[in-house]
Amino acid sequence: QSALTQPASVSGSPGQSITISCAVTSSDVDSYNLVSWYQQYPGKAPKLIIYEVNKRPSGISNRFSGSKSGNTASLTISGLQAEDDADYHCCSHGDNTTLRVFGGGTKLTVL
């Protein structure tokens, strides 16, 4: 069964860079290559910011970047801004029954 594990919280000061990890456990190789990331403000719907590990949809700032090393995907936000203070969720393919799996979400606090 697939599982994604994120830290509960990270923090950084304006201008700094932070990285949020997403450890992928899966028997499906696609799970490691199809990680997406979503930004969510309180009371709002999530918004896609990274897909297929490291691709940015149109309109997403290049301060957001994705990468993968081994079984861990990462979201890096550079030049932190106050508006980056939000929750971040990773997602990938699951198995034949649970088609999509989300990590537990990471609360980013911009100090």
Place this chain on the structure above:
Amino acid sequence: QLEESGGGVVQPGRSLRLSCAASGFTFDNYDIHWVRQAPGKGLEWVALISYDGNIKHYADSVKARFTISRDNSKNTAYLQMSGLGAADTAVYYCVRQNDAWAAFDSWGQGTLVTVSS
């Protein structure tokens, strides 16, 4: 754009049907998912229906209780929920899967379902 409706307060064991009205894109070209988020918790995938309605998948936690469907003539997807319990209390989002990427590129604003006596 996706817009959910139908949420509300429902007693345990009762049923509720959520609707998801789509606009601004060719609805019958896209797979639609439902994703939920319990208060203060992370996101949980609930169900998928393929663009033509022929393929449906459910999370184990809702299988046999929830039914996903769509009416492409009305640009609307549905989630029929039965046997509701406290664990089903959540904001339910209707979500579009991008037709080329393995990602959710459009989300509705969500509708809150509260299961309580």
